[in-house]
Amino acid sequence: MDWSVVLPYILSGISVGGQYALIAIGYTMVYGILRLINFAHGDVFMVAGLMMIYFSASMPMYYSIPLMIIFTVLLGYAIERAAYKPLRTAPRMSIMISAIGVSYLLENLALYVTGGLNQNYPGIPWISDSITIGGAVTKRVTIITPILTIVLVVALILLLKHTKFGMAMRAVSRDFDTAQLMGIDIDRVISVTFIIGSFLAAIGSLLYFTNYTGVVPTSGAMPGLKAFVAAVFGGIGSIPGAVVGAFIIGICENLIKGLDSVLMVNGITSQQFGFATFSDAFTFVLLIVILILKPTGLFGEKQTDKV
């Protein structure tokens, strides 16, 4: 078995996994608090990518990156205020439909602004540079992503475990109504959740799109869905779960992309099977397997139905 063929795929898997993790946290936190699959989150991620392109075209990196992050956070906040807050007392399906509507709106807006053309993502100095690890040539972002992801996640967990606000967030996700009765400002907690989620999505988009040539209006849909699957896989509502799930999905996806060539190089098969077609679909196979075997995910808490 020649491991040098597998290594590049594992490396890029870890990298993509880290980027999915950053998006997945946004899903898992929002779901934990509002019980809402925020379908628009993947599109916020895409818009962050587009904003980076437009900002970097007119100003230097050290302005455009913070500006992009600020505007992404504002977008996430505005979406929550405009599209989810008015439906707080509505049936949960209405909020989900509203999320789908926002996603539709953002994609069409992006289509209008870009004219449907692929927009080239700017090369970001230092993190886009090529480096060599164990014989595999890759971009520096591959190494930075998992480290940055872990640092941000640890910071987030510290925030949740050791600050008063983190305690409020945990309380809200445990029991919405009781938390409200205890005097917690629900709206503020929800807003901050969206702000944190959008912030991480902005960072994720910065790392994710560096690996790709450009951004199109539908760029956010697939990573968004996969990140959500990662959140479900790890146990929705659990942040470490989302991160672990995202890494597993990222690595599996890339291994499947390379499965054909790995099998060929090692002489196991002599024919291409085109398994790469299933690199996206495999994510959903994982989803369905985990939903059947352990519906609450790897780290999820058992939920009981009240009649």
Place this chain on the structure above:
Amino acid sequence: MVAKVSNKQGASPKSFQNKLERHDRKTQIVADLIVIVICLAVLFLLDSVLDSSSMIFVVLKKTAVYAVVAVSMNLLNGFTGLFSLGQAGFMLIGAYTYGILMIPSGDRASVYQYFDGGIVKFSLQEVFAGIFGGNAGVGIFFGVLIALILAGVFAALFAFLIGLPVLRLKGDYLAIATLGFAEIIRALFQWNTIGGLTNGSNMLRKFPSFDSIVAGWAAGSPFVAAHIPFFSTLLPMIIAAICISLIVMLIHSSYGRSFKAIRDDEVAAEAMGINLAKHKMLAFCTSSFFAGIGGAMLAMFQTTIQANAFKSSMTYEILLIVVIGGIGSVTGSILGAFLFVAASEWWLRFLDTEMVFADAGTKTGFVIFAVAIVALLAALVIVKNRGKEKKDFRRIAIIAAAVAFIVIAALINYLVSPSMNVPLLRSGFRLVVFSLIIMIIVLFYRRGIMGSRELNWDSVTAFFMKRRNADKEGGEKA
């Protein structure tokens, strides 16, 4: 077609009861027939008045396709309370079943050019033409009929297999799992290793479409040849009417009542002796059956199909149709399908073309008008929220004023600029406006056009009676 749907449990106020009962079953059927005849006459009139390339025919055809899929989704989401997002996957199976079975054997070599003409060597229409002694017209009729049914059957079969594990899940998990299956199906059909069957990631084409079928009829009949748009619109509408009638019959049967019971309260339904697993599976498979037929119809409408087009965004579009029409209303879904297709493909089309103001006066007039509207809207928002708490009110007022200020500043900036183009209008603006309208419906008219009511003789007469009674009361008061 709308009037065909009759809804018996729609509670009408007691005062109308006697009058309503006069509209017995027979009168209703006669009235339905009259409405159908009027619809046909209008369509025929449109055909003779309008150009054959008019958008209305395209819109009506696509409406028929989307109406079938939307009603099938509504059966699941609105009547059984199972939130499934797998519709695009089942449509894909239906579309491919239809395509694979119907491509004429002579064209297979060119369609499956990368797969040696594919592994399916027959075409249903030729098989049936052979059975009926080489009559191509009869062959196509039975071929399409059987292919449509098989499209549904295969979709339902897949649904059954998927449903076994998935239907145990609840709420959001069911939604995301069905979405996942739709994505898996999409990847599977693009897999080049089974390309002999599915043509891999390449298109399927040259199967009979609505237009080509009608063109076939036209070759034999000068009357059809003179009214091609009429017949090619009528064909999908008839298929849609049959499918939707079948779904409505199911909804009105005892199964339909069980579905609604499950939707309203699963635990109570189970306690009443309803077999949850069986009924959920039945609803899921039926819905997929008709989604499959809808997919086949989409193939007939589009003339070519490619697995890559059946993305989750297609499911979202259908879900939005259901929401616009009203979750739990069949006529609402049909109406929603029409409005969705007409608005996105036809009515808002003008927003996509750039326009130029004739002279500076028109431009100034436009800007003044726009500024007035923006200022008015901002004032309206501020006045409307006057009753709120002081802190909230101040925040809303500041936001409204700031937004209005920015828009007006942009407009004035545009006024002094030399550009004569009408602002914003260019390719893609149509969909932005369209999605904004959808957001407004989702946020402010959550129940959609019809809510869970139906448009039928009962509701129409009740509506007019109420008006008349209201008039009478008003008159008495005066």
